[in-house]
Every structure is written in structure tokens, then in C-alpha cells.
Amino acid sequence: MSFEDRIDARGDDRKESTRGAVALLGIGTAAPECRLDQRDTAARLALGLEDVGQRDQARWAKRIFHQSGVETRYTVVPSLAGPAAESRYAPGTPWERAPRTSERMALYREHAPVLAERAARGALHDSGVNAAAITHVITVSCTGMYLPGLDAELAERLGLLRGLRRLPLTFLGCAAGMTAMRTARELVAGDASAVALIVCVELCTLHTQPSGDRESLYAAAFFGDGASACVVGHAGGELQAGDHFLLDEGVSELASEAADAMKWTVGDNGFDLFLSPRVPELLGQYVPGMVERYASGYKPAWWAIHPGGRGIVDAMQKLFGLSDADTYASREVLRSYGNMSSATILYVLRGMREQLRASGGGPSEGLAVAFGPGLTAELLRMTYVPAATREGEGGLARDTDTEKGIVTAMATETAAGVGAVGYDG
Template sequence: MKQTNGMSDAAILGMGTALPKHSVAQSDIAELIASTLQNRSDLARFARRVFRSCGVETRYTCESNYLDPLEACRYLPSHDESAVPTTEERMDKYKREALPLGLTAAEKALKDADMAPDRITHLITVSCTGQYQPGLDVMLIRHLGLSPRVNRLPLIFQGCAAGLKAIQMARDVVQGAPGSQVLVVCVELCTLHFQPVKEREALFAASFFGDGASSCVIGPPESHHQHYLKLGSGYSVLLPDSTEDMTWEVGNTGFDLFLSPRIPKLLGAHLEEELRVLLEGDKLPELWAIHPGGRGIVDSVQEVMRLSDEQTQYSREILRTAGNLSSVTIMFVLNAMRQDMKAQDQTFTEGVAMAFGPGLTAELMRFNYVKAYSSSVKEQDHVLL
């Protein structure tokens, strides 16, 4: 096992993603919401405009009720709101649907990493859209055949940034405890929390969230590993004057999300300086794994960092085909990027990953795509320190 400054190297050795079986066209969701605003024609027109312009074409949901006739949707009723599901009902649905989706992603990640379940030493589970105990971590251990002595680290209610936070936590575990192999599993069922729309601000959150799961295995790369992502330095930062611009609270009919339209501007104002801190004077990398929290966020990062359309294509494509999957999304982006590097027969490519959540929090991390472990990779490790 190779060491760097006394610490083990850490890399994403395998990844897996999963989506629910129900897909919904963005145009259908727009019409569903517009139908609930029959007495607010101005808001209905605004809803259609927001849904057309947010960069999403398709989303996935664990809730088949969204595929029923418009008048039968309990989550977004056109008339009587007394039948809107309670938080208890939504959590019951989460408990039934989260485990199968998480299992699918985790099994793919273990297979991709060629990792036997009994080698996993730590399990980090991530979700902000549902809670129950014994939780997802316990259920995954039982169904995957992990050791009952696995160190469990649930990361809950942290929002969209939590997927990248979990990857950085796993990196720190591997670097600090030689021999560790960490399984990260993120599951988000965002559509369980759709609410009847009463004001414009609520439309932003309703316009791009979807359901999904992602997973990765993080450990020290060994001689047989190929097409992995070597993890470098990173950190989390709270952006100033932004505490109220993204909130996520438990309500009586699900969780209540507020997203301020100021978020892209806030990121544009502060992100460039934070990336200078992260890169420590090094040149800008080629790969940019941007959490697609919305079209405006990707636009803002692209503009302030002067990126090409090719550099943001991974984030925009995930947003277009699946929407914003909260903490799950960053691994979808990294996995798409990794597969493209493999298809292009790239050998070694530098990158930076970023995700954003309540706080307003920016999670930032450097990484490298590596085709195959070799001494030449070892010589380039300085870019990550």
C-alpha cells in the first residue's frame, strides 16, 4: 500500500447509480402544477415558464401517484387539499422505497470496485429526505452481507452538499486508518416532499428535484485498479450573508424547502476566491464536477470560472435527464465523467468537484482521474497535496 506523507492514498474505486422505475416528463409535471393553480392564472403561466427554462426534461419518482390523472394526485391536488399526504405517510413511503434503491446502487459499486462485502470497514449513509430507526445503515448491512462490526456513520439532513461531504469523510478515514475500505450510499426521494404551490418561490424547488440513489467504494488504490478517481484535498465553507437563502424544515405535510433566487449570484460572488484557496496557485483543472442544483447554478459557475460548454456538459446532462437528486447527484456527475474519460482512453486528468447545500455551504474537493495504477501516477501525486 502506497503512502503519501505518512497517510494512505484514497480513491473512488467503484461507483453505482440507481433510479426509480417511474419516469415523468417535465412538461407533464408543469401541467400538473398549473392545473392546481386554476384561480391563479398569473402563477400558472409563471410555473410553465420556470419549468421550461430550468434545464430539466425528465425526472424519476418512487411515487406512482404522479402518473395518475391530474385530479387524482394527492401531492399536488387541484381542489381539496385535505387528502395531501402527512409527513408520517411520506416517511412510510420512504421506508419502503429507500432500501431497494440504495441496495441497487451499493451492489453496483461493490461489483465495479471488485470489492467483497466483508472487506468493507466503514459505511457512510446519506439522506435528507427521510428518517427512521433502525435506519438505512442497519438495513444495508443486513442485505449486503456487511460485517455487523462495520463502523456506521449516518449523515442525515445535510442537503445537496452531503454527497461530496461523505466522499471527503471517507477519504479522511482511509488516509487516517490504513486498511480501511469505505462504502458510501446516498438515497434521496425528493418527490415525496412536493407541496401544493401557493407562491412563486415554491416553484423553484418544485421545478427540478427528482429521486435516485448513488454509491461508491473508497479505499487505497492497488496495482490491479483501473479507471479510478484519486481523491485530493478539499474542505467545506460557509458563504457569508446567506443563512436564509436555502432552508429545509420538517412540516406537517412533508419537508418544506425554500430556495432563494439569489443563490446563483451568491455563488458567483464568492466561489472564485474559494477555488483559489483550494487550488493554491495551481492552474485550473480540465474536469469540473459541478453539482447541478439548477441551471442557474451551473451557469453561474461556468461564467465566473470561464469554463467551456464541454466542461459543464456532465452536470447539464444529468440535470436534463434526471433532475437534481440532492446529495445523490454529485456521484452521478463523477460517474459520467469517469466513464467518458475511460471512453476517451485518457491516462491522467485533473479535476475539481463542488456541491452546495444549506448554510449556504460550498463543499469543494480536488481529484484526478487515473487510468491505471503505476509509478508515473505516484510521481504526479503532488498536485493533490
């Protein structure tokens, strides 16, 4: 398919091929039907632990569930919404009754493609991009795997090009949604005809462990299942009508000296998680320097923080002197969905876009931040460009001079091979 044909496939048959800055053009999300109420889940779990004589663990579970910042989550394991004694996944279940890894992977194989497709179709619809225009697909997951993989299955389900370039990002953890956005931005910046579809799907609750130890209970308290997707392409001219995020160059840093603070390994009964209680403290040691190197003198108007847990959002708010309004989108996603690993950051950006839309302001610059095993931190500067920023005849019209100025500046720096933030480390 030629570049002109791809432009035809994008919606309004508009053939302007002006190469502009790279932008996140649309977002889609999908969650399973089964909803977990945090209070009810904590009560059921505590009762189940008490029934098997684990009273201390029951008390601790109630406390950590209450302090998690989560009110609801979603799961592909309906038995987690019932009595703990009837669920083979619940902490306190005898190991011999708990599902083996192969059984959990079979459920992943059943549910992950369905959620991924829903999120992908939502992103395509939101962006106005036709599936036939997609040149690259990046799939992201750390909670399951199979071959041929999710990337190949999505290509079939969505009717993507046979010559599609597929890039699975597997087992990278919570920061991987940002890794995918950074990677897509780099791919699209180097190819005027490229349009990338990112799809993240995580079924974290599949790996709920039968153990009553604190690490297992902590994981059971705030992880949820969900999928998210976005379309990354070129903005500029009349091809896009705003309401998107222009993407600047991103950066990833690895603090390998803190590698033991966050672990995710394959076990006999699913995947085993270890999260050190020192993670917020460690992020406080590394992230400020990273922000200084990447965005010195930069004052974001908004922040999109991966809500890896209430303590992480609290730490970021304190470190950077943020207001409650600055962290609202992150806390709202944590409250309503829990931590969905790599899929979470696009939920936050969706919420941030809703906030920025409602504000009625003009283009505004922000910073997205996510963390994962390694210890890894991903940062990405963005500029939100609203669909309408001034009043015109017949209602609202785009402030095209402002938008074109931003697009031209970012596209010029992209072509020159330098980032708008001047980061070369």
C-alpha cells in the first residue's frame, strides 16, 4: 500500500501528506466484566485466611487492602469475586489445589486477545485512523505469553497489512507502556508513512498466589486486569484536527544497583512478584536526577504518573511539590482500576486528556513518568493540543497558528536529529 493509499485509509479521504511532529492520536481501553469491590474482597479474603488459621495474615490483609488507594478493580477470574474458600486462586488455598502455570496461561490465551482487540478498536476509532493504515504494531505484556503471539493474532483480528512490522515487548513490567510509546515515537519519526498501533494487555490477577505471605497479599491488594491501546502517527496540516498529544523524545534509565527491589519471575503456580517496601524511597533517590538531566528548567503544566501504588504516587507528589490536582488522574485510575502494569499509563493519559479538554485551555506541556523492574524509569515529554482553542463562527474553531507553530518546531528538531529538550544522555 502506498503512502497516498494509507492517507486515504485514515478517515476523511484527505490526502495532505505533510510530515509533522509525532503525536499520540487516539486512545482505547478495555476491562473485563467481573468487578472486584475492594472492601468486599478484603473481607472475603480475611475470612478465608482466618478459616485456615492465618489470623495475623488476615489482619494484615485488611490493613493493606484499606491503605492501597484502590476501591475497585477488574479480573478475568470470576472466582476471586466469591468466597475465598471457593477460589483456587485466593491466598490461603493449599498449594496442591492452586492452578499451575499452564492453566493460568490457558486463561491468558483465552482472554488477552479479546481485551486487546477491544482496546485496539477503541484507539483506532478515537484517532480516526483506519486499520489498513497501520504499518507497525507493538504489543506489550508481562502477564502471559504464547506463540504465534498476540501481535500475530491482533493482525488477523483487525485485518492489518500482511507486511505489517510487528514488535512484541514481553516481560518488561509496569514501565513497558511508556517503553512502547518511546519506541513508537522513534519509529514514526524516521518514516513519513509510518503509523504505529500500541496494544498493552495485562491479566495481573491470573497470578494471584495461594500463599498467605505479605508479598502475595500485597500483590493481591492492588493489581487488576485491563488493556489499553493508542495510535502514534504524524500530526500537522489538516490531517489531524487536534485533541492529541505531541510526543517529544523520551528517555529510559536503569538503576541496576536497585535490581532486587522489584522482581517478576516464572513459578510453578503462575508468576511470582516481589516488591520491596523501599521502592518509593529508591525512586526518590533516582528520579529527581533523571528529571533534571532530561528536563532541566522545564515546568510541566501537568503530570501523568504511573500509579504503581499509592506510596509511589505519594512519593512523586512530595518530590516535585505537586498538588492534589496534579496527581488526580493517576489516583483516579488507581482508585477505579488498580495497577494494571503496562496498560495503566494510557488509562492515566486518557483521564488527563479529559481534564485538559474540560479546562478549555490552549496547548499545554506535560511529563509522563512510569517505573518498572530493573529498577527502570521511563520519562516522556508531551504537549497536549486541544481540538479547539478559540471561538470562531458557528462555534469553536482550531487555533491553527498556535498548533502549526508547535508542530513545525518539533518536526524541525526531529528532522535535525535532536530532541526538543536537548537531552543527549
